[in-house]
Amino acid sequence: MNLHRTQPGHAPPAPRPAAVLAVLAAAQFTVMLATSIVNVALPQIRAGVGLSDSGTTWVVNAYGLAFGALLLAGGRAGDLLGRRRVLITGLAVFAAASLAAGLAASPGVLIAARAVQGLGAAAIAPAALALAMGLFPSGAGRGRALGVWGAVSGAGGAGGVLLGGVLTQAWGWPWIFYSVALGAALVLAAVAALLPRAVNHEAGRFDLLGTATVTLALTCLVWGLTTARGAGWTDVRVVGALGGATALFAAFAVIELRQPNALIPPRLLTTGRVAAGNLLMALLGSVWIALFFFLPLYQQQVLGAGPLVTGLGQLPLAGANILGSALAPRVVRRLGPGATVTVALLTEATGLLWLSRISPTGSYLADVLGPSLLIGLGLSIAFVQLTAFAVEGVPPRDAGLAGGLVNTTRQVGGAIGLAALATLAGTVTAHASTHEPHLEALTAGYRTAFAVSAAVLAGTAVLAWGLTRCLGKQRTGAVTVGSVPAAIHKG
DSSP, X not given: OXXXXXXXXXXXXXXXXXXXXXXXXXXXXXXXXXXXXTGGGHHHHHHHHTOOHHHHHHHXXXXXXXXXXXXXXXXXXXXXXXXXXXXXXXXHHHHHHHHHHHHOOSHHHHHHHHHHHHXXXXXXXXXXXXXXXXXXXXXXXXXXXXXXXXXXXXXXXXXXHHHHHHHHHHHOTHHXXXXXXXXXXXXHHHHHHHSOOOOOOOOOOOOHHXXXXXXXXXXXXXHHHHHHHHHOTTOHHHHHHHHXXXXXXXXXXXXXHHOTTOSSOHHHHTSTTXXXXXXXXXXXXXXXXXXXXXXXXXXXXXXXXXXXHHHHTTHHHHHHHHHHXXXXXXXXXXXXXXXXXXXXXXXXXXXXXXXXXXXXXXXXXXXXXXXXXXXXXXXXXXXXXHHHHHTTTOOGGGHHHHXXXXXXXXXXXXXXXXXXXXXXXXXXXXXXXXXXXXXXXXXXXXXXXXXXXXXXXXXXXXXXXXXXXXXXXXXXXXXXXXXXXXXXXXX
16 A cells, blocks of 8 residues: 555655755765765875876866856855756756766866866755755754764765775776766755745846856956965966955955845855854865865875775765764853854864874874864864854845855865865975975875965964854853744755
């Protein structure tokens, strides 16, 4: 007997919120997986398609830049066109681009495919977050949902390194992209089967001028920072790109103030702790992606680990991340939101400072394991609470945009941070190589990147404490945010 058979004139039974949340979390996991899955395979990818030093960085940054620059547009598109529709379209684009990346035989094709992957991710992430937040009312249920979101986001980053190592060792680097394509296709099928069709959308027009301006500004900024690694900070191209980015950001601010359908409406940044949450998330993101870039390189290029061993070495970090996400609601109930963010950031900073003591003659157990546990715990708890801040009190019409904004600040912060830290590490390594052996010089660059990352997070912790105190204390025990009712029906 079919218990779910519908009677004439009756709607089919609604899917269980837990099942829908699992599917939406799988979409977020797939997006985060693609951010880090290439890192462990970068040496093999470089040899396979003939990448230069700067080209190797762009394999990571092309995805991160397109993802970050277009997230606001993706979030707004979900609000206007329907989140389910935008999510399905994004997953289809993402899967196709992943397949193209695996088939790429030249640097240009690979980097272009990674950029299109980022375009698909920019549609997926804000739509999935808005739909997930609409499943649960404010309260413990919302806190648990954010814990799941934090767990899959962090686990996607660490799990990407593990899966990348396993696949690269077993079948070669193209399979890291084939696996992502298959995963995206499976999530797409589940979304189409479980999420109800849209019943209404918000009215409004799309801010094409603002979107184009901010996208070009971000492109100029990250390209300038990346190019400086090889050309130097005084190169005319670098100076021109950074100057152009400054002018375009100023133009974007003017456009948004005068645009009735602004990509970032002023009302969004005056709601709850949205502005503070996004600022802090950008700073957290600036070291997040760089961590998963430099750590596998140290393990492979200095410690001599293969892709599989390097990937397995990320398991403790992933486990600590999942544990921290599960503990986040309890920690907030005991310490309060502001203190929780501060302590979590300081915990992660301590782990990165520990990593800044790595040695060219070190080992995984002595140099990597302990810091990984601290970083995983601090990163996950900070991510959960900053996501809560960034969508607090947002009205339903802006739910997708708020999800896009918090993902944008993290991803753009990550792209800028990776470009700046890679340039810094490369400069230190080049200088050290004139009087030290190759492994010593490489390690000096990585140590510098980890030390600067630790300093950034320590400063972010101080800023978080000051901002949360200025904004006032939240209700004790709350990890909740403003209600985004019925968002599940907007997709």
